[in-house]
Amino acid sequence: MSSISKYFQDLQKEMIQWRRLFHKYPEPAWCEFGTAAFVAQSLKEWGFEVCMGKDLICDERMNLPITENLNKFYSLAKERKDLDKALLEKTKGGYTAVAGVLNCGDGPVKVFRVDMDALPINESQLEEHLPFSKGFASAYDGFMHACGHDAHSAIGLGLAKYLSQHKEKLQGKLILLFQPAEEGLGGMAAVVKHPLFKKVDEAYGLHVWANRASNEFISGTFGQLASRKFDVEIIGKASHAALAPEKGINAMLPAAEIILSLEKLKAEFPSHIRLNVGQMQAGTARNIVCPEAHLKIETRAGDTATRDQLFNESIKTIKEITSKYACNCKISVVGESESAASSADLAKVVHQMVMSTGLFSHCIETELHNTYSEDYCTLMNHVQKTGGKAVFMGVGASNQAGTHHQTDFDISEEILWKSATILAELACYN
Numbered sequence: 001m002s003s004i005s006k007y008f009q010d011l012q013k014e015m016i017q018w019r020r021l022f023h024k025y026p027e028p029a030w031c032e033f034g035t036a037a038f039v040a041q042s043l044k045e046w047g048f049e050v051c052m053g054k055d056l057i058c059d060e061r062m063n064l065p066i067t068e069n070l071n072k073f074y075s076l077a078k079e080r081k082d083l084d085k086a087l088l089e090k091t092k093g094g095y096t097a098v099a100g101v102l103n104c105g106d107g108p109v110k111v112f113r114v115d116m117d118a119l120p121i122n123e124s125q126l127e128e129h130l131p132f133s134k135g136f137a138s139a140y141d142g143f144m145h146a147c148g149h150d151a152h153s154a155i156g157l158g159l160a161k162y163l164s165q166h167k168e169k170l171q172g173k174l175i176l177l178f179q180p181a182e183e184g185l186g187g188m189a190a191v192v193k194h195p196l197f198k199k200v201d202e203a204y205g206l207h208v209w210a211n212r213a214s215n216e217f218i219s220g221t222f223g224q225l226a227s228r229k230f231d232v233e234i235i236g237k238a239s240h241a242a243l244a245p246e247k248g249i250n251a252m253l254p255a256a257e258i259i260l261s262l263e264k265l266k267a268e269f270p271s272h273i274r275l276n277v278g279q280m281q282a283g284t285a286r287n288i289v290c291p292e293a294h295l296k297i298e299t300r301a302g303d304t305a306t307r308d309q310l311f312n313e314s315i316k317t318i319k320e321i322t323s324k325y326a327c328n329c330k331i332s333v334v335g336e337s338e339s340a341a342s343s344a345d346l347a348k349v350v351h352q353m354v355m356s357t358g359l360f361s362h363c364i365e366t367e368l369h370n371t372y373s374e375d376y377c378t379l380m381n382h383v384q385k386t387g388g389k390a391v392f393m394g395v396g397a398s399n400q401a402g403t404h405h406q407t408d409f410d411i412s413e414e415i416l417w418k419s420a421t422i423l424a425e426l427a428c429y430n
């Protein structure tokens, strides 16, 4: 066993504590106040240069929650006794990105990406759900770490601790980026233009997969779906449904026709695209002609050009239908990600590294055609366009519980120390 894997086996107890702490306080996109403050505090303690909040976020934040929700989660974080108030203050208003930088002389610039956000899902309260029976289930009603970003944050902290204690093994500049708002997409776009990421040689991202066996490691994934999420607001006119229905403009009619027409549009594209109207809200009362309708829609495709085409066609359809019904419509993009491919040669390096550790019995070098989207793709493309290499890795984390975005989602905690070992090996590798 290498000295690195021995280190992380010894650190496993602490990593579990971190993971359970993050799990207990799940904060959704742009509300990762407590998580970011805890991370920043640890990075500072361990000698990292910390760049966070408004100093790190340099572009528009898409899909920002309403002020009431931002304030709610900020107040919850403020109530916690374990957080540094000055660091917490820096995240106020939804500025929840943190980067820790370790300068180790000449050498490559390596970025390790970690995501921190949770989801708006109620966590299972069944005895067989381990986080519940062990007492670390969500303390925030209606929110849950159901994608494993609590594990990612713990793995990132483990990596940070190791690096800070083994600077003699490192060369160049190491950047640990703890990004907000991966779910819903848009967190990366807000930080990627920061000078820290101007010239990155290698970028590493990792996701734990509860739907894969815990002996599996995927060194490089290709073809995450490019995605664009948008809201449509259709404005009609209210009127008395019996006295003067002719004076109203029913916004529900174009909304209904849009849903049906987009289903037809979908059929004109290849089967692997995704187009989904996930939510419709319309109307105020039975006896009022519906004045407003709201749709939440997402488009996804295997490449960015097809996604754009699908999006543009959808918008054209929506505009034609709303004007046919004499309604106004407002369309706002609330999140997007590109498609990306791991750099094949870097995936090979990762693959050989993983094999040499002997920690995973099933190692897959590359995996094609994934059916999810990943905000990290924005960083991958940025790094590759500026001459660097990037990989997105997957770690099987099944513990036979529910899978991603389900109320009984859970992971095998074994993968905490194993994943951190791989990342630390990659940080030390030259």
Ligand SMILES: [Zn+2]
Pocket (backbone or CB within 6 Å): 146, 147, 183, 404, 405
């Ligand atoms: Zn997710």
Ligand SMILES: [Zn+2]
Pocket (backbone or CB within 6 Å): 147, 148, 149, 182, 207
């Ligand atoms: Zn995720």
